[in-house]
Amino acid sequence: MSQHVVVIGGVALGPKAACRFKRIEPGSKVTMLDMSDLISYGGCGIPYYVSGDVPDAEALRTTAFHMVRDEKFFEDIKGVDVMTRTKATQVDRENKRVHYENVATGETGVLDYDKLVIATGATPRKLNMPGEDLKGVHYVSNPHDAECIRASISQGQVGKAVIIGAGFIGLEMAEAFADMWGVETTVVEIFDQIMPRLVSPTLARMGMEHMQEKGVEFHLGETVKSIEGDGKVQRVVTDKRTLEADCVIISVGVIPNDFVAREAGLQCHERGGIIVDEMLRTSDPDIYSGGDCAIIKNLITGQPLFLPLGSMANRQGRIIGNNLAGGESSFDGAVGSFVVKLFETSLAGTGLSLEAAEGAGYDAFSVMLTQLDRAHFYPTKELMTLELVVERGTRKVLGVQGFGSSGDAMVGRINAVASILKFKPTIDDISNLELAYAPPFAAAMDILNTVANMADNVLREMNRGVGPAEFEKMWAARESGDFCFIDCREQPDAQPYMERNPGHWQNIPQGEIYKRLDEVPENKTCVLVCNTGARSYEAQIMLTHKGHKNVINIHGGMASLKKYGIEL
Template sequence: MSQHVVVIGAVALGPKAACRFKRLEPGSRVTMLDMSDVISYGGCGIPYYVSGEVSDETQLMTTSFHMVRDVPFFKDVKGVDVMTRTKAVKIDRDAKKVYWENLDTGETGELDYDQLVVATGATPRSLNLPGEDLEGVHYVSNPHDATDIKDAIAKGKVGSAVVIGAGFIGLEMAEAFTDMWGVDTTVVEIFDQIMPRLVSPDLARMAQNHMEEQGVVFHLGETVKAIEGEGRVQRVITDKRTIEAECVIVSVGVIPNDQLARESGLECHERGGIMVDETMRTNDPAIFSGGDCVVVRNLLTNQPMFLPLGSMANRQGRIIGDNLAGGSSKFDGVLGSFVVKTFETSLAGTGMSLDTAKASGFDAASVLLVQLDRAHFYPTKDLMTLELVYERGTRKVLGIQGFGSSGDAMVGRVNAVAAAMKYGLTIDELSTMELAYSPPFSAAMDVLNSVANMADNDERGINRGVGPQGFVELWDERETGDYCFLDCRETPDAKPFMEKFPDHWCNIPQGEIYKRFEEVPEDKAIVLVCNTGARAYEAQIMLEHKGVKDVQVIRGGMAALKKWGADL
């Protein structure tokens, strides 16, 4: 029997659900409503349109075969009716009606539905500060925002910019301003690191250091107090300084648009977001919801999680389309996988960072590994940094995050772990995970296998050490602490540091530890350093075999310290 499905929202999830349903039930009717005049666009591509990497705004709204996804496209190609600039003002669940209002004409009406999809998305979070309404202050949420920003830059109105928030959009916009347009760009973040809660302080510092090398200025641990200007923005006031700015991007997260759902009696989370089950149904069996307006299950904690990502919305949309047509497809939960490009590098991850895992009640630990992403003899090799988070005792993998080149190598590794974590991946299973091998693409012992082996050694207590931040803390104590920084590289590599720090830096190549053991100080803690941490680990085993107990390895070695920006 044919039915009428109404979809409220036409950006990501709404169109995917509508089109999937129409393929399964071409004889049924679908009507989509959206408050905007632009629909079905790739919002995550907005920073790349601003940067110029995407040359035309309409590319964000086209199919892979270059058709613009506008109202006629949905009508003629997909068989879906679309009402733009139309707001759903009320849902009458008993009568199965949606009441609407046209935002341009004021016209009102109603739509009967057999089944309903609520895809109302999310709204950028406001700072609620003086000056947020000034010209030149933007929230990057739709193609109109992108066009306004790009037009202002092209007309020479923007020589300096402040980005408030160092999450995905904030970092991408900072890169867009700096790389393409040469705009003096400052990022202000209330937390003391970029990408807070998503990556460790060490990985965050590595990405920040790289962006600073490209000209981006960061002020972390600062709170914005006001935005000032006369008609147009001129400056941003924080609790520590005044920053000149001719453009401001506010990127401090989003809030799920659940008001319509709440008013109609649909169950919502106390912190915001519509509650759905595995089939993406609400507490009303005739109403589905998904995308940026819902909360879903975290596969690690089994708790509700708000994860506003376009990729998530598209996958959920297909499931809703199936189930509208009588299917039983399920969306069982999320891990929180991500990747963000930072000039020639990227940060990626899935699952929990160490701090997030501990805050969630896990007895968690992490290891940091720096290793080549392909065979050491292959000319285009590059160093990749991975941090693996696992649960002590159970050895269950809780997350992996990485910093490396902006190619596919690192995100491919993260995706492999994400796929396996859903099924309870352990470090033992990751250690032996089968991965495609060829020297141009990977090493015979892949970096994923190696980081799992390192976690195994950590769990066994035979690889004890700290990352770059831990090294800096030890180094800062060198005048008062009883430390010997033992460089176990070959002498030519260590010599510059021995000459610069003769009282603190010494050298015994790892292969000479046993022969020169008498040179190892007996009254000092030994801090082992090499290029990546591999030889330092071997040296640790040798020293402990000789009875030295107070030994630490600098995980990631000099490579990690360089990426981190340690001043030696």
């Protein structure tokens, strides 16, 4: 029996659900409403349009076969009726009706429905401070924003840009301004690191160091107090400084648009967002929801999760389309996977960072490894850093994050873990994870296998070490006489550091440890360093065997120290 499905929201999940349902039930009617005049666009591509990587804003709205996804496209190709610039003002659940208003004309009307989909997305979070409405202050939420920003830059109106927020969009926009257009770009972040809670402070600093090398300036741990200007933005005032600005991007997160659902009496989370079950039904079985306005389950913690991602919205849209037609497809939740491009590098992750794991009550630790992403003899090899988060006792892997090149190598490793994380793998599973191997693509012992082995060695108390942040503290205290820094590489590699740091930097190649034990002081903490932490780990084993107790291995070695920005 044919039915009428009404879809509120036409960006990602809405169109996917509408089209999937129409393929299963071509005889049924679908009406899709959206407040904007633009629908079905790739919002995640906006920073790349601003940067110039995507040459035309219309490309964000086209299919792979170059058709623009506008009202005519959906009506002629997909059989979906579309009402743009139309706001759903009320959902009457008792009579199964949606009241709407045309935001351009003020015309009102009513749509009867058999099933309803709420795909209202999310709205950029506002700072609610003076100057937020000045010309030149932007949010990045739709193609109109992108066109306005790019036009002002290309017309020479922007020499200095300030970006408020160092999350995904903030960092992507910083790259867009600085890389393609040469705009003097500053990022202000209220937390003391970029990508807070998503990656560790160490990985965050590695990413920030690279962006600073490319000309982006950062001010962390600062609060924006006001945005000032005479009709047009001229400066941003924080609690520590005043920054000149011709353009300001506010990127401090998004808020789920749950108003119409909440007013209809549907169950919503206390912090915002529509609560759905595994079939993506709301508390009303005839109303479905998903995407950026919905709350799902975190498959690691079991707690509610707000995860505004276009990829997830599209997957959920297919599930809703199936279920509108009487199917029983399910979406059990997510582990939270991401990647963000930072010039020639990227930060990526899945699951919980160490901070997030500890915040969720886990007795967790992490290990960090820097290793080549392919065979050491292959000419295009590059260093990659992975941090594995593990629960003590159970040995369960809670997450993995990484910093590496902007190619596919690192995100491929992250995705490998993401695909099995909901099955609660242990470090033993990752240690023996089967991965495709050939020298141009990976090492025979892949970095994923190795970082899991490293976690096992830490639990066995064989590898006792710290990362760059702790090394920096020890190096700062070198004059105290409490530490002995031993470079376990060969003499040519260590010599420059010995010359720059006489009396503090010592060289004993790992293969000579047993022969030169008398040079290793027993009354100091011995800090062992090599290129990546592998040879210094072997040296630690040797020294421990000979009775040395205060021996620390620097995880990631010199490679991590350099990425972290430590100058010896």
